[in-house]
Amino acid sequence: MKNLRISFILFLFIGGTFLTMFSSSYSKKSQGNFIKGADISTLYEIESHGGKYFQNGLERDLLDILQENGFNWIRLRLWVDPDNYGGGNCDLSRTIAIAKRAKEHGFKFLLDFHYSDWWADPGKQEIPQAWKNLSFDELKEAVYEYTKNVITTLKNEKALPDMVQIGNEIRSGILWPYGKTWAEASEEVGGFEGLAELLNAGIQGVRDSLSEDEEVLIMLHTDQGGDNGATRWLFDGIVEQGVEFDIIGLSYYPYWHGTIDDLKYNMNDISQRYNKDVVIAEFAYAWTLENGDDHPNIFGEVQAKTAGFPATIEGQKQAIGAVMKAVNQVPNSRGLGVFYWEPAWIPVKGVVWKTGEGNAWDNQTLFDFEGNALESLRYFGMWEE
Numbered sequence: 001m002k003n004l005r006i007s008f009i010l011f012l013f014i015g016g017t018f019l020t021m022f023s024s025s026y027s028k029k030s031q032g033n034f035i036k037g038a039d040i041s042t043l044y045e046i047e048s049h050g051g052k053y054f055q056n057g058l059e060r061d062l063l064d065i066l067q068e069n070g071f072n073w074i075r076l077r078l079w080v081d082p083d084n085y086g087g088g089n090c091d092l093s094r095t096i097a098i099a100k101r102a103k104e105h106g107f108k109f110l111l112d113f114h115y116s117d118w119w120a121d122p123g124k125q126e127i128p129q130a131w132k133n134l135s136f137d138e139l140k141e142a143v144y145e146y147t148k149n150v151i152t153t154l155k156n157e158k159a160l161p162d163m164v165q166i167g168n169e170i171r172s173g174i175l176w177p178y179g180k181t182w183a184e185a186s187e188e189v190g191g192f193e194g195l196a197e198l199l200n201a202g203i204q205g206v207r208d209s210l211s212e213d214e215e216v217l218i219m220l221h222t223d224q225g226g227d228n229g230a231t232r233w234l235f236d237g238i239v240e241q242g243v244e245f246d247i248i249g250l251s252y253y254p255y256w257h258g259t260i261d262d263l264k265y266n267m268n269d270i271s272q273r274y275n276k277d278v279v280i281a282e283f284a285y286a287w288t289l290e291n292g293d294d295h296p297n298i299f300g301e302v303q304a305k306t307a308g309f310p311a312t313i314e315g316q317k318q319a320i321g322a323v324m325k326a327v328n329q330v331p332n333s334r335g336l337g338v339f340y341w342e343p344a345w346i347p348v349k350g351v352v353w354k355t356g357e358g359n360a361w362d363n364q365t366l367f368d369f370e371g372n373a374l375e376s377l378r379y380f381g382m383w384e385e
Helices: 002-033 043-048 062-068 092-105 136-156 191-207 228-240 260-273 301-307 313-328 375-382
Strands: 035-039 053-055 058-060 073-078 108-113 163-166 217-222 247-251 277-283 335-341
Touching: 035 108, 043 092, 053 062, 058 062, 062 092, 062 375, 073 092, 073 335, 092 108, 092 136, 108 136, 136 191, 163 191, 191 217, 191 228, 217 228, 217 277, 228 247, 228 260, 247 260, 260 277, 260 313, 277 313, 313 335, 313 375
Parallel strands: 035 073, 035 335, 073 108, 108 163, 163 217, 217 247, 247 277, 277 335
Antiparallel strands: 053 058
């Protein structure tokens, strides 16, 4: 009986140790799957103009710094023919160059199709110059062929995206007026029907570029991450048209898009309403109110007061933690993670948001004006609730 009792105690101890190890391993694996991403679309331009990055006083490759500090995804925007407009001039060749480096480092990759020659957002969704004179049917074919060719090219370069955005911040649609969701004055627009046909063309272009054993997740992305009414309005319209996609992407800047509670409510609601995973595709916050160049910054005292976090490194960390926690707590593990928008867009002469202007983002990076990694960079990449 004594030996039996000892054996039972040993069984409990060994079993408990195993369960603890298993639980710890599973927890780390789950945490490792949480997206801690960086949009580094200006990197090619920054490096071409002499920009450098440092950690602990040593010059390093940006991708090495990000990887060693816990980042696991990168995001890159793609413009059809940017023709030196600024904003990183994100053409396919530059996208390939950075995507290949990221894949070689082991990052996963989100590709952001803007379907424009320059910035596409709710205020502008301009048809690329090369597609300006196409009919609607011809435009759908152009979207399909362009998307398919891009994905095929990236695949051949060993830089296949793991996730693809069909359009950028598409609350107002894409490729105006054919895919515009609302009319202004007497304007004729395609509405949700036109938008859906264009989205489906892009989605089909992705799918037709893949073999049976390849998978690329499809994201549809909108702004105003804290506005549940605006988000429902868009996705109700898209779902009603039968568009099939995998993930809802939200932009959330706490000085523009509502409170953290607004964000929580929206993510919790839409993840259940549409049975979709949710990703914060864009987020950022300021670490200073100083300016790194002579171009005015987007973020100032008004934005800090609105958001409620101080414009300091500690305040930036507080904002990061609040957003990460909100995403991580979306019910049923539907919150997949967060992409920090342009954390490395340091003030380098010639790397501008628009040709002839400057950098309006240099105080919302995760590096100081000289390219030194801030404490908040490691905090973002290593964040755990």
